[in-house]
Amino acid sequence: MKIISISFLMFVFLTVFSLCMDILLGFDLNTSINNAIRPFLVMEVTEKIIFFLLIVLMIVGPVRTFYNKRKKKQQR
């Protein structure tokens, strides 16, 4: 759980970071946000499947560990 939250936190900060870079380059906020999201709108089906799979894989690991720990706690 901790891991997912950390990585999410990092991800949020990183997105802010890259938006800052874009803004420093001279674009305004709207354009930078558009620039960031646009690539994801043109994805093909296969890409979307792989993307989804990766996110699922990321979540499954820690969630399973979490459940196992819970079970162990309950067993005690």
Add this chain to the structure above:
Amino acid sequence: MEKAKISAYQLFILIVLFELGSALLVPIAIEANQDAWLAILIGMVGGFCLYLVYHGLYSYYPDIPPTEYIQKIMGSFLGKILAFIYVLYFIYLSARVLRDFGEMLITSFYWETPLFILNTLMVLLVIYTVRKGIEVLARTSELLFVLIFLLGVSVLFLIVVSGIIQISYLEPVLEEGIKPVIKTTFTQTLYFPFGEVIIFAMILPYLNRPEKVKRIGLLAIGFSGLILASVMAINVSVLGVNNITRSPFPLLSTIQTIEVAGFLERLDVYFILITVIGVFFKMCVFFYASVVGTANLFKVKESARLAFPLGLAILILSITIASNFSEHVKEGLHVITLYLHLPLQVIIPSLLLLIAFIKNKKKKSKHSKNLFPKRKYRLVERDKK
């Protein structure tokens, strides 16, 4: 921190492969036109100085990674924020390297494949390697260094044999004087690729022989600097200044010009091999440092488990940082060097070194005060006798 140790030779190879990684890919120092090789050599000297700064910090705190000793130097709160910024910086840099690599593959060969897929393949590989730890990374680097060396030497041989080098393209040397060269060095070459050695500050604690760190690091930077300078000189002498300034991947254009014995042509695959290995190592090192740094900051016990989520973050980041190639290049050359590289690679480490130096001086003087109580005891003992 893992309980792993790497040898001096492995550190040397890691630094060399890291430096060559994406620097072979992009036209570094090309704003100095035909004097690019000079700018690289000067940048190399600058890299030496920066490395000595990082080494100085290492010598004050030999066993702990920078994320910890930054906190020790700057105090807990400020230090944590600064360390966090550094970790973000490392992740951002690895996303940039990934993006460079994906763009190169797409431009030259896989132009129908989406960027996401190419980046995913590389990221999965890097995640797997980083999960296994620094020892695995170091050992892999030993093997792949031999491969890159062989590839590089044979490419050089082919370039020379095909007679496409025209030394006259390198002239006139210093056409506009030394100023543009110095300007290019201090606005670009110093930071990319030489300033990125700061990442090794995170890896230096793993060395099994701390006294060799200085020598190995300087040797490695010197070696990679010489290689980069000669590669750039060859690029200019084969393509000429006009062509090279318009080429996004000059080494690729050079290798495409090789024609030996009428059938050894289209040897672009050499370039791809060298780049894949180089970029893989660069990303691994950046990523490893970010994972270890994050684990350290947030007190996570198993840093390997952070690898996958962070890798995913890098993947997504590499897609969002720029929506087209020219934006990516412009960011890299103008925005990042001024706002990120300069403070984080040069200013802050020097400041940290200064503060650490002052603190240590204070420690030494405290030490000398402590000697007095001991002497008192001795006098008493003598009296007893």
Add this chain to the structure above:
Amino acid sequence: MNHKWLLLFLIMTSTVFISGCWSQKELNELAIISAMAIDKNEEGKYVKTIQLVNPGNVAGGLQGGGNGQSPAVTVYTAMGDSVLEAHFHATSKVSRRLYHGHANLIVISEELAREEGITDILDAFERDPEIRMTSRVVIAHHTKAGDLLKSLTAIDKIPAEKVNGTIQTTERARGESMEVTLQDVITTLTSAGKETVISGFSLIGDIQQGKKMENVQQSELDTTLESDGLAIFKEGKLVDWYQGEMSRGVVWILDKIQQTDVILDWKGQENTLTYNVVRQKTKVSADTTNDLPVITVNVRAEGDIREVRSQIDLTDPYEILDIEKEFEKEIKKQLENTVTRTQQNKSDIFGFGEVIHRSDPEKWKKMKSDWNDTYFPNLKVNVKVEAFIRRSGNRTNSYISDMKQ
């Protein structure tokens, strides 16, 4: 344990996917282009001709006997408003994906080069990663560029090979032609101190005959392709055409001569001695002490006497010295002729500007903008030739000396 088997299974199945990729192209889905040609027709549209290889007919001709066989190449033509658009229109005529990796030859028509210049048409070629920068460029003289591609040739099954091979051989043996790659053309276009020179090729005979297989089935072909001098450009537009000794002069000053023949008149008799240059080295240097630079062309040539048509005594070293001096004069005259004519054309194809740039960048900056029109035509060019005669083949004196005694 289950995990391991699952992982192994996954790895093995994923190797199936590695063999292909997004941009996969099978060999039988590709149409391999061997040459491309660009013309402009009366309506102002670009006409692009592509020469595709018929793989089955390239090798099979030897076995099949050659009668009634279809030619080794097929040619398609398409039109468009820009080069790339014409290219795309061509895809509607071909059943496979056009593959440029082996396109070794790009032919541009003389008309297009004269009227519009070549600057606008080369960008698509340079940008495409599939087209090699080492492809040769050729200008079609007195012919449509597409016709050069349509004519079938003997000995070389693929006409593009014949064109490239001929230029290479001519460069090596006579020095009247030069292999010019796409990279060379673009470098010289963007360079301020050197103008473009491209070799020319022409079609002798009737193109309608040349298209047919019967053309190749005769001992003397009705329609052939021939190397035809050099095309001189100024700022991307064709301004002049050099042939024979003039074109050799250009190649000589560019230091690209590997072997060539110089014929000399001797003592009143015309064309008596032929000197075969085996090695030569040409150095161009610039002296920028005055306002107008002085260029010195230093030629050092070494060779043999290959044909004698009179009674010269070649065993006498003093005679050889005299002959050498005559040759030096002759070569110097030819080179000076070439330089004069080029200066009249006001186009610095020799790269004298580049030489000045390299030796004295400050002066060059001042002269750069007017180089071709103001400075180059008024340059003083000194040609110094040193010719050495080493041998005279398998005989010393000609049998003619013995005959007339």
